[in-house]
Amino acid sequence: MNLTLKIWRQKNKDDKGKLVDYKINEVSPDMSFLEMLDVLNEQLINKGEDPVAFDHDCREGICGMCSLFINGQAHGPDRGITTCQLHMRMFKDEDTIFIEPFRATAFPVIKDLVVDRTSFDRIQHAGGFISVNTSGNTIDANAIPVNKHDADEAFEAATCIGCGACVASCKNSSAMLFVGAKVSQFALLPQGKVEATDRVLNMVKQMDEEGFGNCTNTGACEIECPKGISLENIARMNREYLSASLKG
Amino acid sequence: MSGILNSSIGRKFAMALSAFFLMIFLLQHFAINVTSVFSANTFNETSHFMGTNALVQYVFQPILLFSVVFHFVMGFVLEIKNRKARQIPYAKNNGAANSSWMSRNMIWTGLAILAFMGLHFYDFWFPEINTKYIQGDMSGLLADGSGYRYFEELQHKFLSPVRVGIYVVAFVFLALHLLHGFNSAFQSVGANNKYTKGLKGFGKAYAILIPLGFVIIALYHHFNHIS
Ligand code: HEM
Ligand code: SF4
Ligand code: FES
Numbered sequence: 001m002n003l004t005l006k007i008w009r010q011k012n013k014d015d016k017g018k019l020v021d022y023k024i025n026e027v028s029p030d031m032s033f034l035e036m037l038d039v040l041n042e043q044l045i046n047k048g049e050d051p052v053a054f055d056h057d058c059r060e061g062i063c064g065m066c067s068l069f070i071n072g073q074a075h076g077p078d079r080g081i082t083t084c085q086l087h088m089r090m091f092k093d094e095d096t097i098f099i100e101p102f103r104a105t106a107f108p109v110i111k112d113l114v115v116d117r118t119s120f121d122r123i124q125h126a127g128g129f130i131s132v133n134t135s136g137n138t139i140d141a142n143a144i145p146v147n148k149h150d151a152d153e154a155f156e157a158a159t160c161i162g163c164g165a166c167v168a169s170c171k172n173s174s175a176m177l178f179v180g181a182k183v184s185q186f187a188l189l190p191q192g193k194v195e196a197t198d199r200v201l202n203m204v205k206q207m208d209e210e211g212f213g214n215c216t217n218t219g220a221c222e223i224e225c226p227k228g229i230s231l232e233n234i235a236r237m238n239r240e241y242l243s244a245s246l247k248g
Numbered sequence: 249m250s251g252i253l254n255s256s257i258g259r260k261f262a263m264a265l266s267a268f269f270l271m272i273f274l275l276q277h278f279a280i281n282v283t284s285v286f287s288a289n290t291f292n293e294t295s296h297f298m299g300t301n302a303l304v305q306y307v308f309q310p311i312l313l314f315s316v317v318f319h320f321v322m323g324f325v326l327e328i329k330n331r332k333a334r335q336i337p338y339a340k341n342n343g344a345a346n347s348s349w350m351s352r353n354m355i356w357t358g359l360a361i362l363a364f365m366g367l368h369f370y371d372f373w374f375p376e377i378n379t380k381y382i383q384g385d386m387s388g389l390l391a392d393g394s395g396y397r398y399f400e401e402l403q404h405k406f407l408s409p410v411r412v413g414i415y416v417v418a419f420v421f422l423a424l425h426l427l428h429g430f431n432s433a434f435q436s437v438g439a440n441n442k443y444t445k446g447l448k449g450f451g452k453a454y455a456i457l458i459p460l461g462f463v464i465i466a467l468y469h470h471f472n473h474i475s
Contacts, residue, residue, distance in 0.1 A: 006339070019339055072342030098340040105333050171343060171352055172330035174256075204257055213333030214256045214326050216354060217432040223346035232440050239438035241257045 001027040001088065004096040005040065007052055010109050013116075017109065019098070029089035033076060034059060034066060036088055037099075053112040059084040061226065064161030067168070068113055069100040074165035074224045082163060082226045102168035106175070106210040117164050119210040120178060124162075126206035127199035128182045130191050144190050154188040157181045159227045166221035166229075172213030177221035179207050180233035187240050197247055200240040259322060264436035266319040267429060271454070273312055278458055281465050284402060292396035296388040299376065299398075320362055327355045350428035357425040364418035371405055406469040415466045419459040426455035 002025045010017030024040050031039070034056050041051035057065035066083040070076035076086040091097060099113065107115040132138060146154075158181075166177035183200050186192025192199070215234060222231045252258035280298065284291035298304050343352050350357070379385050390397045406412055430451035434444060 008339075069338060069341075072338065072340040073345050077345075100338055100340070103334050103336055103338055105335055169346055171347070173333035174330075176256075204255055208254075208256050211333055212256075213330040214259060216326065216330070216351065217428075217435045218347040218351035220343070220346040231435065235435055235438045235440035238257055238261065238436065241255075242261060242438065245252055245255075245258070 001029060001091065001093045001095075003027055003036075003091065003094070005099055006096060007099045007113070008101055008109075009052070009112055010101075011111065013108055013110055019100075027088055029087070031088045032059070032084055033068070033070070033086040033088065034084050053110075053114045055114050056084060061085045062161060064163035067102045067115060067117075067164065069098075069102055069168055071098050074102065074168040075163075075226060079223070080226060080228055082161075082165075085226075102164055104164075104167050104173035104212065106173065106212050107164060107167065115164075117162075119212070120162050120164065120175070122210065123175070123179060123203055123206045124182065127195070127202040128186075130186060130195060132191075141191065146189060150188045154185050157184040157188070157229065157233055160185075160225075160229050161227060163226060165224050165226060167212065169220040169224040170213065170215075171218060171220065172216055174215040174221075175207050175210070175212040176215040176234045176237065177225060177229055177231070179203055180235075180237040181229045183237045183240055184233040187236065196240065197244040200237060200244050204237075204241055259326065260436045263319065263322050263326065264433040266315040266322070267433045269311070269315045270319060271426070271430065271433070273315075274458060278461055281462065284399065285465055285468055288399040291402075292388075292398050295398035296396055299380065299388060300386055316365070320358060323355060323358050348428060350424050351432070354425060354428060357421045360418065360421035361425060364414070364421070367411075367414060367418075371411075372401075375401075403469055403473050406466055407473060409470070412466050412470045416463050419463045423455055423459040426459070427452065430455050 002023070005022045005024060006019045007022060008017060009020045022040060024036065024043070027036050027039070034054070037052060037054060044051045055065050055067050057063045059066070061082045061084060064082070066075075068075065068083045070083070070086070075081060075083045077090050078086055101107075101109050101113045101115050102117075104115075106119040107117055110116050160178060160181035162178065164178070167173050167175050170177075183203060186199060187196050217231070217234075219231060222229065253262060280291070280294050283294055388396050388398065390400060431448055434440060434447055434451075439447075
């Protein structure tokens, strides 16, 4: 396949940045999207140009590191996958492909397609954990009985890989799906209930301080989430938040 | 509870509460309008009751006005905050791939409703307030005293084809607003789980049938009076 790529190039966080056109030929339909970018970068390096910076790590859909807004969609046109799992067979010969960074005020661009997603880390630090005594007499988590339905829902929420596609897809740049998943994962389990009130209040406060937008329930996040995290997690977070605000 | 409106979820919740109140009011307004098709008398009497009952006038009416103002002011606030949350737009954004047109354009359908409400207040609410509280005429009677004035006033307003046209278009916008808004409000207050699956269909029915009903009533009076 021969393709035209329109890639966002930005030297550093203060640079204005712009879309730059690149031609790439003889792309195999079996390549992953990131492999295609690797090939482009090799060509750029051979020409003595600066390669395109982009994030990636596991390249098997589990770490959440790869990002990219491809042809108007987070992680490109396929469903239930990350960019590293996207294949070039999803595109046609002679296509023009827009490749942009995830855009949100709370995800500033560091270079080219790499954005700073540490705002998610700070939300996690605000409450996305349980406090456990690790001095040696820790009780095995499996010793506490958990209702199967709750266990399944908590497990599903816990599959969130923190990639940020929900924020990138949302017209409001809202992080509610991510935070909803992190809140739900603990709120459903007995170990998480102990700190539930503070957790939801603190995580939402941090989310707001980071400058994410307000959810208006468009549902774009749920559709674009590589792990299929459900909007029900946002509803659960709203319930948790409202009852926590009433308590204190 | 302190400062709940300062949090994203608090604002969402307040927005939904005002919207719930508006949706209940809309249903009540519709129920009264329907009577105008079947009996001028019933319509006149219900209108007179609503227009002079102290509970309606001094308790529900202020709550309604507050809800409307709160709803659109908060709508603007949310819109501005959400625009700030993404200062650099995408060069290519395929929103249609993952969300409905209605959900992405609530501010525009809302603004259309607001513009319509300006006309609607000019048509009915301001004259009503003027007659009752400025002129002090609480009788609800026609100038010649031959009967209640409400039905006559309604027929008179729906003579103009331009006005009826504007009403019809406005209700299309209301339907679009509610097609997203109805279920959105339930999601906002946290009602989305295995027990609420049936709500989606009900929301769609409400969003289409109620505005359609208003349109039919307006057209009925327009054509009925002309012929
Ligand atoms: C006066 C002009 C109006 C404006 C400017 C306006 C604007 C908005 C905006 C910006 C939203 C937020 C988008 C969202 O949360 O999805 C919204 C939500 C909503 N509006 Fe309106 N609106 C208006 C009138 C109305 C009326 C008359 C009704 C009902 C009879 C209504 C029902 C709703 C509902 C049900 C929601 C969803 C609330 C939620 O998501 O929690 N709106 N409106
Ligand atoms: S909720 Fe989905 S889209 Fe959002 S960060 Fe988690 S895995 Fe990514
Ligand atoms: S690189 Fe790990 S999920 Fe894509």
